[in-house]
Amino acid sequence: MQQQSINNMDQSQGIMMQPPVMVTVKDSLYLTDMLSWNLLAIKKAHFFAQNIQDANIKRQAEKCAQMHQKHYEKILAHLNDTNQTQTSGLQQQ
Numbered sequence: 001m002q003q004q005s006i007n008n009m010d011q012s013q014g015i016m017m018q019p020p021v022m023v024t025v026k027d028s029l030y031l032t033d034m035l036s037w038n039l040l041a042i043k044k045a046h047f048f049a050q051n052i053q054d055a056n057i058k059r060q061a062e063k064c065a066q067m068h069q070k071h072y073e074k075i076l077a078h079l080n081d082t083n084q085t086q087t088s089g090l091q092q093q
Contacts, residue, residue, distance in 0.1 A: 003028065038072040041065075 023031070042065050049061035 031079065035072060035075055038068045038075070041068040042072065 029041065045061050045065035049058050049065060052058045052061060
């Protein structure tokens with residue numbers, strides 16, 4: 001098992017070349033936290049943008065909200081891709 005994880009990582013930089021087959025409970029909790037953090041950042045930035053008078057700062061707050069929205073959607077897309085791949089693999093067996 002450890003040999004497989006070593007094979008999936010680039011030894012020089014410690015970069016995982018392929019995602020693991022399973023997501024651990026700890027990984028799942030961390031992903032949930034990341035989604036929550038991004039959602040909170042979206043809400044706060046959007047709230048600040050609505051209540052700011054300075055147009056430049058307002059624009060930057062909206063850009064911040066959009067950035068966190070993209071991160072949130074990207075995390076969800078990765079999770080959905082993984083879930084669909086695992087589901088289709090189970091159906092083929």
